[in-house]
Every structure is written in structure tokens, then in C-alpha cells.
Amino acid sequence: MSNPAMVAYDRAPSKKLRPSLTTGPIRALLSLGEHKVAGCHLDVHLRRKDEVHVYCGLTRPVVVRRKSNGDVRVTAAKSYAQQVCSRGFFGLWQQDQLDEAAFEQRLAKYLESIHIECRWVRREGSVQSAWSRIAEPWVPFDREAVLEYSSTSERNRSRCFDAVAGARERVDALRVSQGWAQLPKRGGEVDQLAVDPDGRLVVIELKHASASGVYYAPLQLLQYVWE
DNA sequence: GATAAGCAAGACTCGACCTA
DNA sequence: TAGGTCGAGTCTTGCTTATC
Known part of the structure; x- marks a missing residue:
């Protein structure tokens, strides 16, 4: 074990x-x-x-x-x-x-x-700034949140999830068929963490609508939720 | 043990380039 | 011409190593 x-x-x-x-x-x-x-x-x-x-x-x-x-x-x-x-x-x-x-x-x-x-203060920067000040429907308490691991190898090992890998494969197939931008590497930073009135943790990924990798945001969130 | 510096990885924007 | 892709540049983060 x-x-x-x-x-x-x-x-x-x-x-x-x-x-x-x-x-x-x-x-x-x-x-x-x-x-x-x-x-x-x-x-x-x-x-x-x-x-x-x-x-x-x-x-x-x-x-x-x-x-x-x-x-x-x-x-x-x-x-x-x-x-x-x-x-x-x-x-x-x-x-x-x-x-x-x-x-x-x-x-x-x-x-x-x-x-x-x-x-740094346009597009996602301005959105980050605005979202840091909201009080509802949830209250942000951290940004660029990253989990720390005892080593790089430990981190790489711990970030592998079958469910995420399967979803990634399906999104990649869709990307090829639709001619979307290259699938980015797996990320490790949550744009914002917040808590809602019921005490639930809210995980937020911010992307500008014109960003070429915007289609990738749900996949990033799936990775963060599993992690 | 505490601190600083260097490195790798990942994020983003911008501009150049390509294609329909 | 417009929209998308890609690479360069810059910044942030965490880890590792060197120094005090």
C-alpha cells in the first residue's frame, strides 16, 4: 500500500x-x-x-x-x-x-x-479585480490557489485522475474534429476560491471570451475539483 | 534553521503569420 | 479582411540548492 x-x-x-x-x-x-x-x-x-x-x-x-x-x-x-x-x-x-x-x-x-x-489590468486582470470584491452569490477568499506537494514527482503523481484523463481524451478528439487551438498542458492554479452562503466551496476559472483556449476551462475545473 | 537565488512549469498578452 | 493559431516575452508560483 x-x-x-x-x-x-x-x-x-x-x-x-x-x-x-x-x-x-x-x-x-x-x-x-x-x-x-x-x-x-x-x-x-x-x-x-x-x-x-x-x-x-x-x-x-x-x-x-x-x-x-x-x-x-x-x-x-x-x-x-x-x-x-x-x-x-x-x-x-x-x-x-x-x-x-x-x-x-x-x-x-x-x-x-x-x-x-x-x-495586466485589462481583460482577465480587470475581471479578477472586480470579482475579488463581490459579496454575492459567493465571497472570494483566495486567488491563484495552489496545493503544495512534498516534491515535484509527488505532485505529478497526485494530479493524475482517470476521470480527468478520459475527459481530456474526449475533448482532444473534439478539438481535432473542430479545428480548435492546441490543448494546453494540465494546469495547477485555481483562479479564485470562494465560499457560498451554504458553506460550499466555489472553484472559479476566469477566461476572457476571446481567449483561444476558452473551450478548455471546464476541463481545467474538472482537474481542480478532483484534486 | 532561515534566507536568498535559481530553475521549471504554467499562466497570460501581444504581434506575426496563416487561412478561409 | 477577419478570425484563429503560434511563438516570444513577462510574471507568478513552488521546489531545490547554496549560503550564512
């Missing part, structure tokens, strides 16, 4: 991080949900290893990680780190010298001046 797969879904803040949720730089980030950048509402999420990710559409202009000693490091993708407005904000904020007001001021200035390419 084989061992069960070591799988985890780690989004909860650690005990060390929890006090930071109501004060300091982390609190400042959590209140960004009402803030708009490039026409998109910001979307703040907690991630593993006590990271806070601030999304704007499909991109992530702010990543904050709280270190075990209480220091806070601000980073983001190279295209944002290279912008002038990131100076004085990106980098290490030491706990013993951390001025909350100064942090908020730098954060506001950065968000005010940052340039985000329109491709």
Missing part, C-alpha cells in the same frame, strides 16, 4: 505574524483593498512563509515578507523594483527602526507613481 500524498494548502498567518495584522506595515497593506491603481482595485492576500501579496489585476506590484526577527522586506518583480518610485520603499525595514507612518507614506507614494502595463 502506498503512502498518502503529502499535500498542503498553507495560507493561514503564523502565530508570529498574527499580532502584526492589527498594527505596523502589515496592517497598512491589509487596508489597501479600497485603493485603486491603474484603474484596478488592489487585492491583498496572505501567502505561505508569512508573505503578504498585493495584486493589481494579474500582476503583483508589492510583496512583503515578515522575517522571523520581525524585520520586514519589501520586494516585487524586476519591472517594479527598477522603477524610481520603488526607491526608499523596497528593501529591508528593520523592526527596531520601523516607523509605521514613514512606511505608509512610502507605500502611498509608490502606489501613486508606479507604472503598470495595461496588459
Whole structure:
């Protein structure tokens, strides 16, 4: 008998991080949900290893990680780190010298001046942003949700389901007969997770109607549901 | 043990190209 | 000409490895 797969879904803040949720730089980030950048509402999420990710559409202009000693490091993708407005904000904020007001001021200035390419805030980006704020018929609580496995081989093994493989074969046959775009490889990220008023988990895959692989969305959802 | 850096995989958009 | 496909480029994520 084989061992069960070591799988985890780690989004909860650690005990060390929890006090930071109501004060300091982390609190400042959590209140960004009402803030708009490039026409998109910001979307703040907690991630593993006590990271806070601030999304704007499909991109992530702010990543904050709280270190075990209480220091806070601000980073983001190279295209944002290279912008002038990131100076004085990106980098290490030491706990013993951390001025909350100064942090908020730098954060506001950065968000005010940052340039985000329109491709991240149009189409699916704008939809992601809008959907992150809805309260009915369900309430989203996570995006780009991924299950973690103990290793890549474990992940590949655990993601194989006969039902999904059968459906994939049938869709592929349909694709060939209809001349649709190439079937993409198996995905592993759920666009959004939500919970409905009855406590049921809602799995959401977002695609723009003009995307060539839109026909593939139900197959992706089938994979996520089995996983 | 904690952290940083590098890598692979998968997502998306855009533009070039092809075909009806 | 319009619509679809494909490849390049970029970003995000998780895993692995190196360093302190």
C-alpha cells in the first residue's frame, strides 16, 4: 500500500505574524483593498512563509515578507523594483527602526507613481479585480490557489485522475474534429476560491471570451475539483 | 534553521503569420 | 479582411540548492 500524498494548502498567518495584522506595515497593506491603481482595485492576500501579496489585476506590484526577527522586506518583480518610485520603499525595514507612518507614506507614494502595463489590468486582470470584491452569490477568499506537494514527482503523481484523463481524451478528439487551438498542458492554479452562503466551496476559472483556449476551462475545473 | 537565488512549469498578452 | 493559431516575452508560483 502506498503512502498518502503529502499535500498542503498553507495560507493561514503564523502565530508570529498574527499580532502584526492589527498594527505596523502589515496592517497598512491589509487596508489597501479600497485603493485603486491603474484603474484596478488592489487585492491583498496572505501567502505561505508569512508573505503578504498585493495584486493589481494579474500582476503583483508589492510583496512583503515578515522575517522571523520581525524585520520586514519589501520586494516585487524586476519591472517594479527598477522603477524610481520603488526607491526608499523596497528593501529591508528593520523592526527596531520601523516607523509605521514613514512606511505608509512610502507605500502611498509608490502606489501613486508606479507604472503598470495595461496588459495586466485589462481583460482577465480587470475581471479578477472586480470579482475579488463581490459579496454575492459567493465571497472570494483566495486567488491563484495552489496545493503544495512534498516534491515535484509527488505532485505529478497526485494530479493524475482517470476521470480527468478520459475527459481530456474526449475533448482532444473534439478539438481535432473542430479545428480548435492546441490543448494546453494540465494546469495547477485555481483562479479564485470562494465560499457560498451554504458553506460550499466555489472553484472559479476566469477566461476572457476571446481567449483561444476558452473551450478548455471546464476541463481545467474538472482537474481542480478532483484534486 | 532561515534566507536568498535559481530553475521549471504554467499562466497570460501581444504581434506575426496563416487561412478561409 | 477577419478570425484563429503560434511563438516570444513577462510574471507568478513552488521546489531545490547554496549560503550564512
